[in-house]
Amino acid sequence: MNDSLTLRQPKPTTAKPTTARPAAAARQRPLRQHLSRDEIILRGAMLIGALALLIALVMPLYSLLSKSVQNKDGAFVGLTNFARYANSPSLYNSLSHSLTMALVCTLIVTSLAFMAAYALSRSCMPLKRSFRVILALPILAPSLLPAISLVYLFGNQGVLKSWLLGDSIYGPIGIVIASCFWVLPHAMMIMLTALSHTDARLYESARVLGSSPWRIFFTVTLPSAKYGIISTAFVVFTLVITDFGVPKVIGGQYDMLATDIYKQVIGQQNFEMGAAVSVILLFPAVLAFVVDRWLQRKQAALITARSVPLQPQPRRWTDRTLLLGMLLLSITIVGVIGMAIYASLVKYWPYNLSLGFSNYQFDLMDGGGWGAYWNSLRMALYTALFGTGFIFFQAYLQEKLRGFGWLKHLFQMMALLPLAVPGMVLGLAYIFFFNHPANPLNGLYGTLAILVICTIAHFYTVCHLTAVTALKQIDPEFEAVSASLKVPQYLTFWRVTLPVCLPAVLDIAAYLFVNAMTTVSAVVFLYSYKTMLASVSVLNMDDAGDIAPAAAMAVLIMLTCMAARLLHWLLSKGLLQRSQRWRSPA
Amino acid sequence: MTPTLPTDAHPGSAPYLTLRHIDQFFGQFQALKDISLSISEGEFICFLGPSGCGKTTLLRIIAGLDCQSSGELHQAGRDISLLPVSERDFGIVFQSYALFPNLSVADNIAYGLHNRGATAQQRQQRVAELLATIGLSGSEHKYPAQLSGGQQQRIALARALATSPGLLLLDEPLSALDARVRAHLRNEIKSLQAKLGVTTIMVTHDQEEALTMADRIVVMNAGVIEQVGTPQEIYSQPASAFVADFVGQMNFVSGEVLDQHTLKIGGRTLHCHKCRDFSPHAQVRFGIRPEDVRLRGHQDEANRVRGTVTQMEFLGSFMRSRLQVDGLDAPLLADISMNELRDLNIRPGQQLDVTLPAERLHLFSH
Known part of the structure; x- marks a missing residue:
């Protein structure tokens, strides 16, 4: 081997005629590399994953769509269901109610979220960390909790009823306040991201050019947060218009689209009509989804890797005003949560205000008892465990497997789909698909498994995007290197990719757990008497007039989520x- | 002269790696056009070319990271055209190094040894041996983030060599480093390669890197091989205007061949040895490197021209000057050493006689 390394004499270059081949001939049959055993296994895994999403998402939605154009006997009736619904006065009411509520909440929450995010990211006020925690609290409670709390605060026997000047909390006022409460953390997260990614050099240039603070705010701050604001507005709009828990508890006679579906399906057993209303509800959600994707693409181009992060400068009056605003907001949030906790401990509102745990004796009431809580806990744990495993591994395959482009494309589309599907619509779709006698998966209906599957599918998109973002940040050549070293790809996944992405994996698990504990919308159609869930039992107990136990259960859910978040925080820190x-x- | 396409490995040694008629299409775009090349065992080959010339595409095909649209590859007598990455025999170092951040230096280097039945002791021994070879003994327990760029680079090299592959592929391995470290590592990689005798292919866009490290350079442009040759051949006998321009600098002027010995550029005739490669009256591009323009001490009277210095650019050891030569439209770049500058007392605006040596003139077909 060594003699070939001795210095070579320059060799006169000799012409070598290359046999001319028509390029077109070469293009007819592109070569295909043999697959390694590794790749075959992983491709198989990806195929199974895609099939799972097809079954858990696309096929149910297809059933729903086809059901909306069928009559009770399953015959095709075109748009009859829609026409019938359109002719009933309830549609006009529900539609205008839903739109009004969604618009009002969008206006309020977007402004509040901007104010809060601006205060947290651009001011020098004290207690930022505490505010951040407090403002995130509502996400840990089911959306029913603020509604119940409002009943205690402003309801017929509420402590602050006089504040409403004779108006009733049952109706639009209650819906707006409770909706704003639970949507705010979602909005604030998007807004925080939008405001925290900015380029300090823009501000320096503006100051050097002698611009006033107001001018800087309107020419630099607002435009750079533009996409974040629009994105927030659309998310808030979708969340409010598709939410069902709040209007159910505090809406009174004020009908909305989401409650209509519930009434059609649960109340009147009119599945076809429910399907038709669901399709109507899909429109705003899909629109919001499309706009959001479009904005995401625009936003990405705004920040370059060379941006310099902004360090906020102290501004006396701005900081004080913002501090005041944040204090008011935090007091309101803590007040609403505190009221729910207090109400859950009061023995007999408003006659016996002594405290105790009698409302937590769920086994003494209808609504599933403590069993419902344990079911929820199990469901949330399974969702976090299986959901995280499935979502992360599939995202890994999508990002790191070679070839298979068409399937990856399909998979990505399916993974984004859940964001455009309201929970109620998904739940209803599951009934149509899994409860169909001809479906071999029919046995899943009424089990805990279907609740887990539905919840994973419902919250798939955010988790998938989290995983993809984390995976994109690691070196794309890891797989190539390990293949060249003849190390199977799954071993590299286990030894390198997973440990490097562990923070993101924990985030996904925590997100799934919390959402599984608090969700009502999809699972309300799918639970059976054996698989009653805590969040659904809040709804049912409230419906039956057992408001105090409902508050107790809601508080219990919130405490569980807090514990999970605490655990997540400790794990991440460790x-x-x-x-x-x-x-x-x- | 027609550009030649030397594809043979050096005589006397059987080719270790042979590429035959490799084409690569990305949609309608043809990234590689009929690439054929032979590499003998132990050779250090550089793929050199501007970005987008197809050099990385070719490397990825050799590694099996991408599959060629057509063509064959043979390595050590084995047809590897369609083999997956894991069944080929090579080690690779990427521009980003792709070191596993959560594994220690020792674990990174031993990564490929685990599933080869090596005992823990053997692995440890091999790691120590490799670390000694790359001069980083004692850093077994550090993590990649704790090392400098140049050190990470060497760890990546050690990891690629740990399994004693027959072929080492380097994808722009030095481009992420600063100039000083780069020059140092250039020597180090070259001597390590010579010591181990491992056949090596390095992709680079840096001509200096290719000239100093390679046994043979493969100059690529727009998906085709422009020239294959030793660094000296590439520099002194560029096969095409592209090669002449990409490797080093060259002045180009259009001209016409008059007979076996002379050519006409602008309003004057020059002697040129290369004229015999062209038929009379052929339209050619005439070329001369700035450092071949002589200011003194050359007896070639016929090729002496008169020029005016119009601009001078200080480049450290020499002065790149722009000459307006009588009878030529375009200015001529000439490198004047600092000694000549002092001795001849050259200043902008000055007129002087320069010689364009007949043996240093290049001709390329249009």
Whole structure:
């Protein structure tokens, strides 16, 4: 081997005629590389994953769509269901109610979220960390909790009833307040991202050019947060218009689209009509989804890798005003949550205000008892466990498997779909698909498994995007290197990819757990008497007039979610400490 | 002269790696056009070319990371055209190094040894051996993030070599480093390669890297091989105007061949050895490197021209000057050493005689 390394004499270059071949001939049959055993296995896994999404998402939605153009006997009737619904006065009412509520909440929440996010990211006020925690609290409670709390505050026997000047909390006022309460953390997260990613150099240039603070706010701050604001508005609009828990508890006679579906299906057993209303409800959600995707693409181009992060400068009056606003907001949130906790402990509102845990003796009331809570806990744990595993591994395959472009494309589309599907619509779609006698998966109906599957499908998109973002950040050549070293790809997944992405994996698990604990919309159609869930039992107990136990159960759910978040925080912190050595340079 | 396409490996040694008629299409775009090449065992080959010339595409095909649209590859007598990455025999170092951040240096280097039945002790021994070879003994327990760019680079090299592959592929391995480290590692990689005798292919867009490291350079442009040759051949006998321009600098002027010895550019005739490769009256591009323009001490009277210095650019050891030569439209770049500058007392605006040596003139067909 060594003699071939001795210095070679320059060799006169000799012409070598290459046999001319028509390029077209070469293009007719492109070569295909043989697949390694590794790739065959992983492609198989991806195929199974795609099939699972097809069954858990696309086929149910197809059943729903086809059901909306059928009559009770399953015959095709075209748009008759829609026409019937359109002719009933209830549609006009529900539609205008839904739109009004969604618009009002969008206006309020977008402004509040902007104010809060601006205060947290651009001011020098104290207590930022505490405010951040408090403002995120509502996400840990089911949307029913603020509604119940409002009943205690402003209801017929409410402590602050006089504040409403004779108006009733049951109706639009209650819906707006409760909706704003539970939607705010979602809005604030988007807004925080939009405002925290900015380029300090823009502000420096503006100051150097002598612009006033107001001018800087309107020419630099607002435009750079533009996409975040629009995105927030659309998310709020969708969340409010598709929510069903709040109007159910506090809406009174004020009908909305989401409650209409519930009434049609649960109340009147009119599944076809429910399907038709669902399709109507899909429109705003799909629109919001499309706009959001479009904005995401625009937003990405706005921030470059060379941006310099902005360090906020103290501004006396701005900081004080913002602090005041944040204090009011936080007091309101803590007040609403505190009221729910207090109400759950009061023995007999409003006659016996002594405290105790009698409302937590769920087994003494209708609504599933403690069994419902344990079911919820199990459901949430399974969702977090299986959901995280499935979503992350599939996202990994989508990002890191070679070839298979068409399937990846299909998979990506399916993974984004759930964001455009309201929970109620998905739940109803599941009834049509899984409860069909001809479906071999019929046995799943009424089990805990179907609740887990539905919940994973419902919250799929955000988790998938989290996983994809994390995976995109790691070196794309890991797989190539390990293949060249003849190490199977799954081993590299286990030894390198997973440990590197562990923070994102924990985020996904926590997100799934919390949502599984608090969700009502999809699962309300799918639980059976054996699989009653805590969040649904809040709804049912409230319906039956057992408001105090309903509050107690809602509080219990919130405490469980807080515990989960705390655990998540501790785990992440411990993990970061352990991996400090390799995550940051010495 | 027609550009030649030398594809043979050096005589006397059987080719270790042979590429035959490789085409690569990305949709309608043809990234590689009929690439044929032979590489003998132990050679250090550089794929050199501007970005988008297809050099990385070709490397990825050799690695099996992408599959060619058509063509064959043979390595050590084995047809590897359609083999997946894991069944080929090579080690690779990427521009990003792709070191596993959560594994220690030792675990990174031993990564490929795990599933080869090596005992823990053997692995440890091999890691220590490789670390000694790359001069990083004692850093077994560090993590990649704790090392400098140049050190990470060497760890990536050690990891690629740990399994003793027959072929080492380097994809722009030095481009992420600063100039000083780059020059140092250039020597180090070259001597390590010579010591181990491993056949090596390096992709680079840096001509200096290719000239200093390679046994043979493959110059690529727009999906085709422009020239294959030793660094000296590439530099002194460029096969095409592209090669002449990409490797080093060259002045180009259009001209016409008069007979076996002379050509006409602008209003004057020059002697040129290369004229015999062209038929009379052929339209050609005439070329000369700035450092071949002589200001003194050359006896070639016929090729002496008169020029005026119009601009001078200080480049450290020499002065790149722009000459307006009588009878030529375009200015001529000439490198004047600092000694000549002092001795001849050259200043902008000055007129002087320069010689364009007949043996240093290049001719390329249009």
